[in-house]
Amino acid sequence: MKPNTEVKVGKLILKNPVVTASGTFGYGLEYSQFFDLSLLGAIVIKGLSINPKEGNPPPRIYETPCGMLNSIGLQNIGYSYFVKEKLPFLKRFDTKIIVNFFGENLREYIELAERLNDTDGVHALEMNVSCPNKNSHWRKMGLIPELLKEAVREVRKVTDKTLIIKLSPQVTDIAEMAKICEDEGADAISLINTVPAMVIDIKTRRSVIGNPVGGLSGPAIRPIALRMVWEASKVVQIPIIGIGGIITAEDALQFLIAGAKAVAVGTANFINPLSAMEVIKGIENFLITEGIKDINDLIGTVTD
């Protein structure tokens, strides 16, 4: 018998716990040429802002040992274009659409959350607390507990859709940040965003990417992400979406066992467009082999 792979994240029921990480799966269309997107638990859309954003100057990526650095700079097509040109296509698939979003300041976060709340076909909101505005003190909303608290509280007021907060690993105590999200009414948290990192070209004595610092992703950060998921899961009841260098089903299973209710496949999509699908199959096979009838019986079963 096929084991149950359904998991609940906030108000969403995902057919399986595998979603795509924001920024690694474009607007879905790009990958629909490789497999049926309806197989996914959910698609998390590339970070969206109210207005289109041009992003950072190239070069934007650099490969590092077992990982990669990126400084895309949140380039995106903006809310209106997304709703008009991308969303209709996404609605054709039998999966959940989670829109990752950000603003230049808290006002923009609130405004976009309001709009997404009223947008048919958007099932959930993933709030990226890495605000890109260099001049706004909201830039640090993901890093400073007080700012996070206020930001989550204000955004929560304007949406009754599932609200997920995507947290930065660049904090002293991830459990504290997770708890703040829970206390302020978030439905779930995503852990972790990329790790700020740097590579220097010794000949030019400059960073190898256009922006001096980029975000590190890929298997290199997986053990860090796993540890953070585990720490957070001990203090919050709300679901955690585990993210960070997941390539195989085994990687994903580690996150589920550590306490993640779902997992996001990110950088792996770049290496093999079928990664997410293969992770879904691998998880199912594991459940069958281990005689586990319901994936929820596996989640958070790690023992100290």
Add this chain to the structure above:
Amino acid sequence: MNKINKLKIIKNQALTDEIHLLSLKVSDPLEAKPGQFFLLKMNERYDPLLGRPLSIFDLEGDKISFLFRVKGKGTKILSKLSLGEEIQITGPFGRWYPFPQGEFAVIAGGIGIASVFYLIKKFPERAYLFYGARNLSEILFYEELKNLCKEVFISTECGRGEYKGVVTETFREKGLKLNLPIYACGPMIMIKELRKILEENQSNLQCFVAVEERMACGLGACLGCVIETTEGFKRVCTEGPVFKIDELKL
């Protein structure tokens, strides 16, 4: 439909100290156009993590070939793979060279020949090729190209070959007056020089160039490979790698 293929290596040959020719046996029929590229994943390990975008050098029957310069970790591994080993190739991706209607001019600088060889082969006896390299030993496939082209002009910086100096100078002298659409691939400095020549001569010849940039996904999702154009950032993998020369901000 883009596909993911695991193909067996049937040739992996060093043509110079740095340049390798890799040929793979095609199992399912592959269709790709000149100027397009594939992502080659060297192995199943995570270091290097990403595939390497390589232009199609040649595709005929059950053989696809890639010509590449060993530059870093990835291409070094690629150059050392043995016959019989399998590698994953994903693609084809990207915009191809618009098909030439009649005769056409091609400018290739160094390893840039990798991107235009298939174009020349697809449209035999129609190309005037301006091919330049640092020295004569880096001029590859000369005999084949001579047979495929209307005419071949070889330039080397060391002075051996027909013309001494950079390929764009030979083009200025012999190529402009042909009044043909131009297809070019080579280092950025060559592309810049080419544009300068076109501008100086107030030429309105069509000129298509293939560019390269570091890539992750290859299919337009990650936005990692953008370059600056007159219309803002464009993805080399999707809106390129072939651009009109006047689109580029050089």
